[in-house]
Amino acid sequence: MLDGTGVFTVRSAYNALLTQALGTQQIRFTCVVWKIKIPPKVKIFIWRLFVNALPTKEQLLNKNVALQAYQQRCPFCNDALETIHHVIFSCCYVDRVWK
Ligand SMILES: [Zn+2]
Structure with a gap:
Protein backbone atom coordinates (compact mmCIF):
# COMPACT_ATOMS: atom_id res chain seq x y z
CA MET A 1 0.00 0.00 0.00
CA LEU A 2 1.16 3.47 -0.84
CA ASP A 3 0.48 6.74 0.90
CA GLY A 4 -1.07 9.77 -0.82
CA THR A 5 2.22 10.71 -2.50
CA GLY A 6 2.69 7.25 -4.00
CA VAL A 7 5.47 6.27 -1.60
CA PHE A 8 5.44 3.19 0.58
CA THR A 9 5.93 4.02 4.25
CA VAL A 10 5.56 2.07 7.45
CA ARG A 11 2.65 4.39 8.27
CA SER A 12 0.88 3.53 5.01
CA ALA A 13 1.30 -0.19 5.71
CA TYR A 14 0.08 0.27 9.29
CA ASN A 15 -2.97 2.22 8.12
CA ALA A 16 -3.75 -0.40 5.46
CA LEU A 17 -3.57 -3.23 7.99
CA LEU A 18 -5.61 -1.30 10.54
CA THR A 19 -8.26 -0.44 7.96
CA GLN A 20 -8.46 -4.07 6.94
CA ALA A 21 -8.84 -5.19 10.54
CA LEU A 22 -11.19 -2.50 11.86
CA GLY A 23 -12.91 -0.70 9.01
CA THR A 24 -12.75 3.00 8.26
CA GLN A 25 -15.24 4.13 10.93
CA GLN A 26 -13.12 2.86 13.82
CA ILE A 27 -9.96 4.07 12.13
CA ARG A 28 -11.28 7.61 12.20
CA PHE A 29 -12.13 7.26 15.88
CA THR A 30 -8.75 5.83 16.84
CA CYS A 31 -7.01 8.62 14.90
CA VAL A 32 -9.03 11.18 16.88
CA VAL A 33 -7.97 9.53 20.13
CA TRP A 34 -4.30 10.25 19.39
CA LYS A 35 -5.07 13.97 18.99
CA ILE A 36 -6.99 14.43 22.26
CA LYS A 37 -5.03 16.06 25.07
CA ILE A 38 -5.09 13.24 27.60
CA PRO A 39 -2.25 11.31 29.24
CA PRO A 40 -0.48 8.88 26.87
CA LYS A 41 -1.37 5.89 29.03
CA VAL A 42 -5.07 6.73 28.60
CA LYS A 43 -4.63 7.06 24.84
CA ILE A 44 -2.94 3.68 24.71
CA PHE A 45 -5.67 2.13 26.85
CA ILE A 46 -8.41 3.49 24.53
CA TRP A 47 -6.50 2.36 21.45
CA ARG A 48 -6.03 -1.13 22.92
CA LEU A 49 -9.74 -1.20 23.77
CA PHE A 50 -10.73 -0.51 20.16
CA VAL A 51 -8.27 -2.92 18.59
CA ASN A 52 -9.37 -5.64 21.03
CA ALA A 53 -5.91 -5.89 22.62
ZN1 LIG B 1 -17.90 -8.51 36.02
Whole structure:
Protein backbone atom coordinates (compact mmCIF):
# COMPACT_ATOMS: atom_id res chain seq x y z
CA MET A 1 0.00 0.00 0.00
CA LEU A 2 1.16 3.47 -0.84
CA ASP A 3 0.48 6.74 0.90
CA GLY A 4 -1.07 9.77 -0.82
CA THR A 5 2.22 10.71 -2.50
CA GLY A 6 2.69 7.25 -4.00
CA VAL A 7 5.47 6.27 -1.60
CA PHE A 8 5.44 3.19 0.58
CA THR A 9 5.93 4.02 4.25
CA VAL A 10 5.56 2.07 7.45
CA ARG A 11 2.65 4.39 8.27
CA SER A 12 0.88 3.53 5.01
CA ALA A 13 1.30 -0.19 5.71
CA TYR A 14 0.08 0.27 9.29
CA ASN A 15 -2.97 2.22 8.12
CA ALA A 16 -3.75 -0.40 5.46
CA LEU A 17 -3.57 -3.23 7.99
CA LEU A 18 -5.61 -1.30 10.54
CA THR A 19 -8.26 -0.44 7.96
CA GLN A 20 -8.46 -4.07 6.94
CA ALA A 21 -8.84 -5.19 10.54
CA LEU A 22 -11.19 -2.50 11.86
CA GLY A 23 -12.91 -0.70 9.01
CA THR A 24 -12.75 3.00 8.26
CA GLN A 25 -15.24 4.13 10.93
CA GLN A 26 -13.12 2.86 13.82
CA ILE A 27 -9.96 4.07 12.13
CA ARG A 28 -11.28 7.61 12.20
CA PHE A 29 -12.13 7.26 15.88
CA THR A 30 -8.75 5.83 16.84
CA CYS A 31 -7.01 8.62 14.90
CA VAL A 32 -9.03 11.18 16.88
CA VAL A 33 -7.97 9.53 20.13
CA TRP A 34 -4.30 10.25 19.39
CA LYS A 35 -5.07 13.97 18.99
CA ILE A 36 -6.99 14.43 22.26
CA LYS A 37 -5.03 16.06 25.07
CA ILE A 38 -5.09 13.24 27.60
CA PRO A 39 -2.25 11.31 29.24
CA PRO A 40 -0.48 8.88 26.87
CA LYS A 41 -1.37 5.89 29.03
CA VAL A 42 -5.07 6.73 28.60
CA LYS A 43 -4.63 7.06 24.84
CA ILE A 44 -2.94 3.68 24.71
CA PHE A 45 -5.67 2.13 26.85
CA ILE A 46 -8.41 3.49 24.53
CA TRP A 47 -6.50 2.36 21.45
CA ARG A 48 -6.03 -1.13 22.92
CA LEU A 49 -9.74 -1.20 23.77
CA PHE A 50 -10.73 -0.51 20.16
CA VAL A 51 -8.27 -2.92 18.59
CA ASN A 52 -9.37 -5.64 21.03
CA ALA A 53 -5.91 -5.89 22.62
CA LEU A 54 -6.62 -5.53 26.32
CA PRO A 55 -5.44 -8.48 28.41
CA THR A 56 -8.54 -10.43 29.36
CA LYS A 57 -9.32 -14.04 30.09
CA GLU A 58 -11.08 -14.21 26.72
CA GLN A 59 -7.78 -13.28 25.05
CA LEU A 60 -6.01 -16.07 26.92
CA LEU A 61 -8.66 -18.57 25.80
CA ASN A 62 -8.25 -17.37 22.20
CA LYS A 63 -4.54 -18.17 22.55
CA ASN A 64 -5.39 -21.65 23.82
CA VAL A 65 -4.26 -21.02 27.38
CA ALA A 66 -5.89 -23.66 29.56
CA LEU A 67 -8.04 -22.04 32.24
CA GLN A 68 -10.44 -23.69 34.64
CA ALA A 69 -14.01 -22.40 34.48
CA TYR A 70 -13.61 -20.40 37.69
CA GLN A 71 -10.44 -18.77 36.29
CA GLN A 72 -12.30 -17.49 33.22
CA ARG A 73 -14.75 -15.36 35.16
CA CYS A 74 -14.61 -11.64 35.76
CA PRO A 75 -12.51 -10.96 38.90
CA PHE A 76 -14.85 -8.15 39.98
CA CYS A 77 -18.27 -9.79 39.88
CA ASN A 78 -17.26 -13.43 39.35
CA ASP A 79 -20.40 -13.80 37.27
CA ALA A 80 -19.42 -13.87 33.56
CA LEU A 81 -16.54 -14.60 31.19
CA GLU A 82 -14.02 -11.77 31.41
CA THR A 83 -14.31 -10.10 28.01
CA ILE A 84 -13.49 -6.53 27.07
CA HIS A 85 -17.17 -5.80 26.56
CA HIS A 86 -18.09 -7.27 29.93
CA VAL A 87 -15.38 -5.44 31.89
CA ILE A 88 -15.96 -2.07 30.26
CA PHE A 89 -19.70 -2.01 29.59
CA SER A 90 -21.74 -4.67 31.37
CA CYS A 91 -20.06 -5.66 34.63
CA CYS A 92 -22.27 -4.63 37.55
CA TYR A 93 -19.25 -3.82 39.74
CA VAL A 94 -17.54 -1.69 37.09
CA ASP A 95 -20.85 0.03 36.35
CA ARG A 96 -20.86 1.36 39.92
CA VAL A 97 -17.29 2.64 39.43
CA TRP A 98 -18.25 4.47 36.22
CA LYS A 99 -21.24 6.08 37.98
ZN1 LIG B 1 -17.90 -8.51 36.02
